[in-house]
Amino acid sequence: MSYKLLAKYNFIVIPSLMILSLIALIKSPYFTSEISPYVVLDFLITIPLIYFLLIRRRNINRITVVSTFVLGLVTASIFLPTSEQQMVVVVKNYFLLFLELGILLYVINKARLIYNNFRKLGNSVDFYEAITYSCKTILPSRAASFLGTEITVLYYTFFKWRFKELKKDEYSYTKEGSYNGVFLGLFLILMIETFVLHVLIVKTSVVLAWVLTILSIYTLLQLFAVWKSLYACPVCIDRAQKTIKLRFGFTGNIMLKVEDIESIVIHSSDFPEKNNVKYLSFLGAISGHNIIVNLKENITFEKIYGIKEETKSLAILIDDKESFKSVVENLKI
Numbered sequence: 001m002s003y004k005l006l007a008k009y010n011f012i013v014i015p016s017l018m019i020l021s022l023i024a025l026i027k028s029p030y031f032t033s034e035i036s037p038y039v040v041l042d043f044l045i046t047i048p049l050i051y052f053l054l055i056r057r058r059n060i061n062r063i064t065v066v067s068t069f070v071l072g073l074v075t076a077s078i079f080l081p082t083s084e085q086q087m088v089v090v091v092k093n094y095f096l097l098f099l100e101l102g103i104l105l106y107v108i109n110k111a112r113l114i115y116n117n118f119r120k121l122g123n124s125v126d127f128y129e130a131i132t133y134s135c136k137t138i139l140p141s142r143a144a145s146f147l148g149t150e151i152t153v154l155y156y157t158f159f160k161w162r163f164k165e166l167k168k169d170e171y172s173y174t175k176e177g178s179y180n181g182v183f184l185g186l187f188l189i190l191m192i193e194t195f196v197l198h199v200l201i202v203k204t205s206v207v208l209a210w211v212l213t214i215l216s217i218y219t220l221l222q223l224f225a226v227w228k229s230l231y232a233c234p235v236c237i238d239r240a241q242k243t244i245k246l247r248f249g250f251t252g253n254i255m256l257k258v259e260d261i262e263s264i265v266i267h268s269s270d271f272p273e274k275n276n277v278k279y280l281s282f283l284g285a286i287s288g289h290n291i292i293v294n295l296k297e298n299i300t301f302e303k304i305y306g307i308k309e310e311t312k313s314l315a316i317l318i319d320d321k322e323s324f325k326s327v328v329e330n331l332k333i
Contacts (some may be wrong), residue, residue: 010053036084043072128152128250145306156225169237214318252280255300262294278311
């Protein structure tokens with residue numbers, strides 16, 4: 001029984017024993033400067049290589065080899081004497097930079113492949129969905145959503161400039177509401193606040209003033225990216241699958257089956273103070289709404305940075321609300 005257990009988890013047991021053996025060697029009187037480079041190579045190359053050979057035929061993501069490398073690097077940094085860490089310092093300073101770049105390129109390339117495959121199949125998918133799905137292959141769900149959001153912000157800020165015309169059963173939501181006015185107001189407030197705070201704080205702390213300024217500028221870029229994504233991510237109805245994809249740029253996304261919808265109500269008045277209606281937009285009530293989607297059961301949907309909310313009634317904005325309601329109701333028949 002114990003042999004089968006060891007065989008099953010040998011990809012954990014063997015590298016762990018190797019790491020412990022190297023730590024024991026470092027702490028022993030037999031450790032010298034002459035063998036120090038070879039110990040570092042064992043931590044950074046031999047152990048990750050052995051780990052890779054042990055998992056190559058298992059259903060384990062190859063990217064975990066990077067985790068083994070990082071574990072070896074951290075262990076070497078902790079247990080090796082400071083005088084013997086020249087090679088470790090070089091790896092930290094240079095190789096980690098290329099490693100991070102490599103992981104980023106891997107994620108983006110995988111997202112591109114996922115995006116293109118979905119497009120070929122005729123499915124409606126946006127960049128955020130593809131990049132988050134890609135990130136989830138190497139990271140926990142919450143971390144993947146966070147990284148996916150940050151990459152998507154850069155994508156919409158600097159690279160996404162062309163927007164396709166709406167196809168049949170695609171609906172925009174940028175004309176009816178007050179989105180443009182809200183975003184313009186937020187832009188102006190942030191710019192003024194950034195300038196004023198910088199002038200006031202720089203007299204006390206130059207470093208703090210620039211840190212706050214950089215954070216404010218990045219917040220402006222995030223708002224700009226969200227605003228652009230509103231034009232790139234329309235609401236979509238799939239008549240064949242009888243599904244509806246509701247969106248608010250890349251910050252709100254939910255797929256609904258028509259059979260799960262109780263009713264579609266055209267409604268633009270303010271809600272009572274106590275109500276159970278949730279907005280798909282992260283801006284909430286200030287962005288406005290003109291449709292309420294009432295559902296048969298509570299559903300959970302995801303907003304920016306993977307924040308999840310639960311509701312049975314969803315407030316959204318659709319420019320051509322009459323057509324949207326008519327199509328959905330016809331699909332319910």
